[in-house]
Amino acid sequence: MRRISALCAAAGLAITALAATSPAEAAFHVIRWHDTGFCQIWDNSIPTRPWSSNYTTVTHRLPTFDQALAVKQVMLRHGHCAF
Secondary structure (H helix, E strand, C coil), rough: CCCHHHHHHHHHHHHHHHHHHHHCCCCEEEECCCCEEEEEEEEEECCCCCCCCCCCCCCCEECCCCHHHHHHHHHCCCCCCCC
């Protein structure tokens, strides 16, 4: 039983080290939900997609969260997104 625990711990450390050494390539987009008009910042570096498919990507790839937030605020001011 100790061998299995040690093996799981070693595997967990290896995965953590691999994730820490891999370069982070964040890519943010602003998405707009069709039913509510609500805009949301989505991080595309996470390998999942939004749960429901009733959204549209309304911006191009933005390198930082701050830039995506600034674009979202401009869209809110111009009425392209619901608050």
